[in-house]
Amino acid sequence: QVQLVQSGPELKTPGASVKLSCKTSGFSFIDYHIAWVRQAPGQGLEYMGWISPYNGNTNYAPNLQGRVSLTTDTSTSTAYMELKSLTSDDTAIYYCTRWVTGMNYYFDYWAQGTLVVVSS
């Protein structure tokens, strides 16, 4: 069965960076894009970006461009999200999700989420 499993919670100080992992299984990793979505406490879902494990192509949300970096390791079917220059506004639950493209576009499987807290 399709599974996406993220790394554990993180506590970071302002100005630091965080790198989260998303290990996938149950499907051909290079055949799907992986996207990252975050949700601040009590707020809505925010698109961060996607990556194609097939060719490394990426797309980043305009408000995060320059601070976020998405990578993959096809040997372990794992995706990574690194966010730099953290501020308290980056405190959120971060989700990785499988993005299906083609005739329709949608996120069909989601990981459990990782809580990142940025605090001094």
Next chain:
Amino acid sequence: SADLTQDPVVSVALGQTARITCQGASLRSYYASWYQQKPGQAPVLVLYGRNTRPSGIPDRFSGSRSGNTASLTITGSQAEDEADYYCQCRDSTGNHLAFGTGTKVTVL
């Protein structure tokens, strides 16, 4: 302003029909997908494309589109449908993805 806007709250009586709307320019060109999120849980895909439900999603969930507005309809709302719902599509530029502002559905 948000690229995809939703009404913050929709209230529906048990067994009645709830309609959740999502407005945005990109919806004229692309179909929205819809996600249900319950407290403390990851979002779950409930609808995508013209009107396609993933396996396991009840047929009381349906979708439609008219102009710049996409709609998710819950016909015969159940207590377990109480949740936050988000639409998703491309942003107004078409170059990035975006989520709607979210709708909290309360089943009375």
